[in-house]
Amino acid sequence: MGRRPIPVFFFKGVLPVTGRIFSPGIEHKKARWGWVFILPSLVFFALFNFYPIFNALYTSLFRKKLLSLKPPKFIGFDNYIYLFNSPDFWNSIRATVVFTIGTFIPMLIFSLILANFIISRKRFQKFFQMAYYSPAVLSSVVVAAIWLLIFDPRGLSNQLINFILNTPGIDHKWLANSAMVQISTILVYFWKYVGYFTIIFLVGLASIPKSIHEAAKIDGVNAWSGFWYVTFPLLKPTTILVSIMSMLQCLKTFSTQYLFTQGGAPTEPINVITLNLYHTAIRDHRIGLASAMSIILFCIMLFFTWLQFKGSRSDEVSY
C-alpha cells in the first residue's frame, strides 16, 4: 500500500505558493504576530461582549430572581412566551419603534445636510464642527437634566414657542402629554447626536477625491445634480455606516427616557424596551425575564443591521 498524497486543502493558508510542506513564509510569520497583537482585544471583546450575550441567553431560559439564593428554575421558553403575550412588552416595542423611526431618519437626513453645509463653507469650518459636535460630549444624564429644566411648564421651551407663535400662556405640555413627551425625547436625542453623525459624514465627504467633482463641473453638472448623482452614490458606505450606527443607538436609548420619567413624565408613552428591561430587572428583580427581553432586543438589532447590509449591496459604486 503506497503513501496517500496529502490533499492540498489540508494546508490551505499554511502552505506558501511553492507548495513546500512545513515551511511557513514571511507572510505567515507576519500573520502570526498579527494574531498576537490582536489577541488581547479579542479576549477583551469575548469577555465583555460574547460572554454577557451567551449568559443572557442562558439566563433567559430560567425563572431567576435577582436576590434569591435558591437555584434558578429551568422554564425553557416560558419567559419569551410571557413577553409575547404581555401588552406592556408590546407597548415597549411600539415605544421603541416610534422613537427609533422618529429619531434616526431625521438624524440621518439632517446630519448629511449639515455635513454638506459645513464642507461648503470656506471659513469657520472648525467652528461649525465644534458647535454641532459639542452636545455629543455631554453625559446623557446632564443633557436630560438640562432639558428637564427647559421642558418645565415655566421653562424656556414654552416661552420660546409662545413668543414665536404669539400664544402667551399656552402650556405645550412637553412632558405631560403622551404625544408631546415622545416628541420631547426625540428632540433631545436628535440634538445630542446629530453633530456626532455630521462629523462622520464630513469624513466621508472629505475622502471623495476633488477631481471627481471637478470633472463633473467641467461636464456642466449643477450643484444639486452633482450632489445627487456624484456625491451621494460615492458616500454610500458612509451613509450605511451612519444609518446602522444611528439606528442601533436609537434602539438602545435609555437615559433620556429614564430621567424624564424620574422627572415626572408619564412612563407608558416612553417605556422603551431598555427602560422596561431595567424596571423588570432592578425594580421587579426578575432577571430571567429581563434577560429574555435583552435577547429579543438583540435579535431585533441584528435583524435590522442585516436588512440594511442586504439592502445596500446592490448598485455599489466605486472610483
Next chain:
Amino acid sequence: MGDYIMKRLCILLACAFFLTVAVNAAESKTEILYWTHEDPNRTEIENRYIEEFEKANPEVTIKRVTSPSKKMAERVLTAFAANQGPDMFNLQIEDEFAYIVNSRLAPIDYKAAGYPSVKAIYDAYLPKVLDPVTYERKLYGLPLELTNWCLYINDRVFKDAGLNPDKDYPKTWEEMVAVSEKIAIRDGEIIKRRGFDFRYPYYLVSMIPMVEQLGGKLISDDGKTAIINDKAWIQFLEFMQAWGPNGKNLGSPTYTNARKLFNKDNNDMGMCLSGLYQAGRIRKDNPEFYNSGEWRVVPFPKFANAVKNSASAYYGHYFVVNAQKPKKNQEMTWKFIGYMLSHAEAYLSKVGLIQPTVKLMGSQTFKDMPYSSVFKGDMERGLIVYYAGNSAKIQQHIREAVESVMLAGSSPEKALKNLRRKAQETLDEK
C-alpha cells in the same frame, strides 16, 4: 562565605516573619462597610459616632458611604446581586423587605446590640413598629427613622392670597382644592404659584391612605385580591384627574417638586407634604424663614365623605446587616448599630428623625420639637405603608393609573381596569 549566607538568610527570615505578623495584625482589624442615603444633618452626627465607636473598639474601622436616596435601592440591589453587599445599610421598608424574605439579612444579635433579650427590644419600641422587620418569628432590623407626612403651610403665601392661615388651612381634600384655587397664580395655562401639590413618586405613602379614607383598599385582608372597592378608587382617580392639567390645573408631576420650593419661600408654593425632618431642612436651607414663625404644620386632610380617618402612611428606614458577611463582622455591626441608636434624642433634635422608642416618644425632647404632637397624632391614625417583595412594582402600577387620568386623558374607569389587571398579575406572580 558560609557565615555570610547564613546571616543573609536569617535577616530574610526575620523580615518574612515581621511581614507576616504585620499582615495578620492588619487582617485582624474588622472593616465595616456602611451604606446609607445622603442627609447632611445626619452625616454630621454619625461621623462623630463612628469616631467614638472606633476609639472604643480599636479593632474596628467603619467606612460610611452615602448615595442619593433615589439611587440607594438600585446600588444596594446590584451589590447584593453580585454577592458584594455592604455589612450594613438602610432602605425604605418597601425596598428592604425583599432582602429579608430572600434570606440576605442576618437576624438581630441582641446582645451585641445592647439588649438582654429580643423581647426587650420589642418592649423598647412602640407597638407594631418592628412588625415590618419581623419575619418567621425573627427580628431583622432596627429603625433608623419612622416617618409620616403632615401638611406644611407657608403663612406668608396664605396671607398674600387673602387667606387666614389660622382658620383657612384645609381640613378636607375638597377644601384643599378650594384653597389651592385661591392661592394659584396662572399665566394662561402655566401655573406660576401653586397652592399645594402631591409628592408624586410616593404613591403608597400619601395616595393609598386617600383611597382608604373612602373605604377602598389596595390588597384584600387575605392578601389574594388587588384593588378593593371600585367606588372608592374611582372617586380617588376622579379627584386626581380634576387636580391635573386637564382638569382644574392645580398641579402636575412635571412641575418642580413642591417640597423643594417650599423651603425657599419664594411665594411660589403654599403647602407641601413632608415629615418632621422637613423642619430641620428648612432651618438649614432658609434660616430666615425657619425663624420667622411664618410656617406651620397641620394634620393630613381627609375627604368630606370619608368613612375612615386615615392619615398618611408611615414608613421606616431600618438598619439591617448582611448575612453573607463573617459572624465577627455581623456581631460588630450590630454593636455599632446599637451604639448609634442609643442617641435617639440627638437624631431627633439635630436631624428631625423619629426613632420610635417608648423612651423617646415620652421624652421632653420629643414634646419640645415644633409640631411633634401633630405628627404623633397623625401617626396614631395612620397605617404602615404597604410593604412586600412586590411593593415597588405595585407602586409603579398606581403611578401609571394616576398619570393616565391626570396627563394622558384616560377615564378613571379605564385606568382602574388596567390597574386591577396589572396589580392582580403582580400579586399572583410566583
